[in-house]
Every structure is written in C-alpha cells, then in structure tokens.
Amino acid sequence: RTMRRTTALLLRHGGGGIPQALADVLVCPLSKKPLRYCEASGSLVSDAVGMSFPIVDGIPCLLPKDGKLLEDHQRESGHETSSRDSSD
Amino acid sequence: MASGSSAAARRLLLLRHRRRHLVPNHHFSSSSADEVLDGGRVKIFDRDLKRRHRDRAAWAMRETDPLVDAVADNLLDRLEDCRKAFPSALCLGGSAGAVRRSLRGRGGIEKLTMMDMSVDMVNKWRELESATDDGPEMNFIVGDEEYLPMKENSQDLIMSCLGLHWTNDLPGAMIQCRLALKPDGLFLAAILGGETLKELRIACTIAQMEREGGISPRMSPLAQVRDAGNLLSRAGFALPGVDVDRYTVKYNSALELVEHLRAMAETNALFQRSHILKRDTALATAAIYQSMFGLEDGTIPATFQVIYMTGWKEHSSQQKPKRRGSATVSFGDIRKQFGSNQD
Numbered sequence: 514r515t516m517r518r519t520t521a522l523l524l525r526h527g528g529g530g531i532p533q534a535l536a537d538v539l540v541c542p543l544s545k546k547p548l549r550y551c552e553a554s555g556s557l558v559s560d561a562v563g564m565s566f567p568i569v570d571g572i573p574c575l576l577p578k579d580g581k582l583l584e585d586h587q588r589e590s591g592h593e594t595s596s597r598d599s600s601d
Numbered sequence: 602m603a604s605g606s607s608a609a610a611r612r613l614l615l616l617r618h619r620r621r622h623l624v625p626n627h628h629f630s631s632s633s634a635d636e637v638l639d640g641g642r643v644k645i646f647d648r649d650l651k652r653r654h655r656d657r658a659a660w661a662m663r664e665t666d667p668l669v670d671a672v673a674d675n676l677l678d679r680l681e682d683c684r685k686a687f688p689s690a691l692c693l694g695g696s697a698g699a700v701r702r703s704l705r706g707r708g709g710i711e712k713l714t715m716m717d718m719s720v721d722m723v724n725k726w727r728e729l730e731s732a733t734d735d736g737p738e739m740n741f742i743v744g745d746e747e748y749l750p751m752k753e754n755s756q757d758l759i760m761s762c763l764g765l766h767w768t769n770d771l772p773g774a775m776i777q778c779r780l781a782l783k784p785d786g787l788f789l790a791a792i793l794g795g796e797t798l799k800e801l802r803i804a805c806t807i808a809q810m811e812r813e814g815g816i817s818p819r820m821s822p823l824a825q826v827r828d829a830g831n832l833l834s835r836a837g838f839a840l841p842g843v844d845v846d847r848y849t850v851k852y853n854s855a856l857e858l859v860e861h862l863r864a865m866a867e868t869n870a871l872f873q874r875s876h877i878l879k880r881d882t883a884l885a886t887a888a889i890y891q892s893m894f895g896l897e898d899g900t901i902p903a904t905f906q907v908i909y910m911t912g913w914k915e916h917s918s919q920q921k922p923k924r925r926g927s928a929t930v931s932f933g934d935i936r937k938q939f940g941s942n943q944d
Binding site for chain 1: 649689712714718720723724727738740741742743744745748749750751752753755756780
C-alpha cells in the first residue's frame with residue numbers, strides 16, 4: 514500500500530521525482546522496506562529506519578552513507594534520537 | 602591494485618622525462634584502524650576509498666577497453682544460451698559501461714537499471730547513454746552492492762561485471778541479489794580470481810623484501826575458482842555454473858599497467874594497506890617485473906583470471922534430480938513396452 518502511495522506522489526510530482534519504473538522496485542537499502550517520496554525535501558524517506566536518501570539530478574542515491582537521519586518530529590516511529598544529522 | 606605504487610610510478614615517469622616539479626601525492630586515505638571492525642564483522646576493503654577510485658575511473662577510463670569489453674562480451678554470451686527473455690535487468694557496478702556497450706539487444710532486456718557506488722560513474726554512463734537512443738529503457742541509481750536497494754522478486758536478471766570482488770561480504774551481496782530476483786531469474790557475475798596479476802604480486806613482494814626487509818599487503822585477496830561454486834550454492838542459487846577464463850595483457854611498462862588498473866578502478870583498497878611506497882621500492886618492483894617476466898619484444902605481460910558465475914533463483918519448472926530409489930518403473934518394462942509398440 515505504501516508503495517502505491519509512493520508511485521502516486523511521484524506521478525504528481527513530475528520532473529523532480531524519479532522514473533516510475535524505479536519507484537516500483539526501489540526499497541530502503543538497510544531494511545528492504547518501502548520508500549516514501551518526500552516532496553518537501555525532494556528525497557526518498559525510509560520510515561522503517563528513519564532515514565532520508567537524496568535524489569541528485571534525478572538519480573536516487575541509496576548508499577547508507579549518503580542517508581540522513583530524520584529529526585524526531587519528522588519520524589513516525591520515534592526511537593534512537595540523534596541530534597547530529599537532520600533532513601533539511 | 603597498488604595505489605601507492607601508482608603514485609610512485611608516475612614519479613618514475615617524471616624522472617625519466619627529467620622534469621623537476623613536485624607531483625601531488627595521490628593518496629586517498631581516510632580510514633582509521635578502528636573502522637576495520639563494524640559490528641563484529643571484519644572489513645577487508647575500504648568501500649569509501651573504492652568509491653573514490655571509481656570517481657577517478659569515471660574520467661580516467663577509456664572509450665573502449667579490450668580487456669573489459671572481452672569480459673563483458675563473454676558474460677553476455679551466456680544470455681544467448683537461454684531461451685528465456687529477461688524484460689527487467691539490473692546491472693551492478695564494476696564495468697557496467699562495458700556491459701551496456703556489448704549488450705546489442707541480447708537477452709530481450711526492456712528495462713535496464715544501472716547501479717554504482719560512484720555518482721560520477723553513474724553520471725558518466727548517463728552522458729554516454731544520451732548519445733544513443735536505441736536500446737532498452739534505462740534507469741540509473743547510486744547504490745552499494747552490499748546494501749542492495751532492490752525490492753524482492755523484482756528483477757529477471759542481475760549482472761555484475763568485475764565488481765563483486767571488492768565487496769567485504771560477497772555471500773551476503775549474492776544473497777541480496779537472489780532475493781531481488783524473480784523466481785527463475787538469472788544471476789550472472791564475473792569476478793577477478795586469485796591468479797590475477799600474479800606477476801605484479803611476485804615483483805612487489807620481492808622488491809619489498811629486498812628494500813624494506815618485510816612485506817605489506819599491496820594486493821587484495823581474491824576468490825579462488827574452487828570458492829566460486831561454494832559461494833553460489835551458499836547464496837542459495839539453483840543450477841550453479843562456474844567457469845574460468847584467463848587473459849594476458851601486454852603492457853609497455855609497469856607504469857602502463859598501473860594506469861590501466863586505475864582506469865578500471867582496480868587499485869588497492871585494503872583497509873590494512875600501507876600508505877607509503879618508497880620510490881626505490883617502486884623502481885625495484887618495475888625492474889624486477891621487467892627482468893622476471895619481460896618478453897623479448899620489451900613488453901611485460903599481466904595475467905587476469907576471470908571467474909564467471911551463473912546461478913538461477915529456484916523455480917518449480919527447473920530440472921531437479923529425483924530422490925534416489927523413487928523410480929516406479931523398471932527399464933526392462935520400458936523396453937518391453939516400446940518393443941511391443943514397434944511390432
């Protein structure tokens with residue numbers, strides 16, 4: 514269900530997102546759970562691990578090192594707090 | 602596989618040309634010893650360093666590379682042996698550019714996703730892709746083979762050309778590939794084997810013993826042929842197949858060999874590498890290489906051993922042996938049956 518939501522969002526977003534074919538197959542590299550497209554930050558969000566992955570020039574960067582930990586209020590499941598990183 | 606020696610080799614070239622200016626030291630060192638252990642797992646390769654190697658290779662690589670193209674072509678040849686078509690395919694790092702070049706419509710690929718650790722490398726592929734219109738629908742992602750961001754049961758084919766030998770957890774990476782494959786999906790990989798660059802390995806060791814009285818790991822450990830089959834079955838692939846090919850490339854000098862290694866992003870990325878290479882050790886290595894292995898025409902040969910691995914994700918349609926003793930008809934009866942039909 515989450516995946517379908519991602520797709521719908523991506524379609525609406527148009528050019529800034531990632532191609533439909535990719536949205537269908539990409540998952541979080543750490544948890545293998547679905548990713549959610551966040552329009553505000555233009556990134557892919559993994560709610561399972563609370564990280565966001567950037568999309569640079571239409572290419573999603575799904576390296577764990579490139580991911581940023583989300584701040585508490587942006588997370589759905591709030592444990593493992595970190596003040597070090599934030600998703601702007 | 603010798604980042605230090607490459608810097609030294611460059612200095613060697615400059616010496617020959619009798620030019621006197623300082624050469625920036627091409628050291629890419631970010632690692633510290635405490636990073637080696639990550640959650641109890643031993644890390645052999647510095648993946649961050651490898652990523653920077655690949656960034657460098659993105660601009661250093663040649664338009665075509667005979668060695669890499671030969672390997673990619675050989676790998677893709679296997680697609681022609683299958684009657685199956687592979688509409689969705691994923692091509693992992695390493696020499697994916699060469700795979701794309703040699704694809705030429707094989708395997709019935711409709712959607713091809715190319716993935717690499719290096720952003721520069723992916724951008725380079727995309728640039729090259731925009732020049733050609735024909736071919737499958739292309740998508741690009743930046744990702745790590747050790748953390749494959751692919752949904753389960755989503756791909757018909759996963760290929761990796763000369764990339765997986767740099768993973769710290771090769772069985773883990775292969776298991777992730779199997780999970781991402783659809784049932785009856787194909788996994789195709791080419792990795793460098795243990796015989797690779799044996800000449801350079803020997804020359805390096807002798808030179809270091811001679812000049813420094815000890816040796817340090819200049820070359821990465823590589824899989825042996827006998828390991829490849831075990832790897833495939835450990836990762837749970839059905840109908841595993843392994844074969845080996847050996848390529849000998851001739852270079853004019855050790856410098857040329859090192860430049861080629863850099864262009865392929867195959868230089869040393871060991872965590873426990875020595876960050877210094879003394880000039881006379883590098884010179885000695887080049888001299889020993891030349892005298893031990895040099896050919897009559899003045900070139901030096903370098904061996905590349907490539908292990909090709911094929912494996913399928915399990916599917917009920919695949920052939921399997923029946924359980925021992927499970928036959929219900931004797932061959933004698935079959936003969937009688939067919940004998941009576943003929944009469």
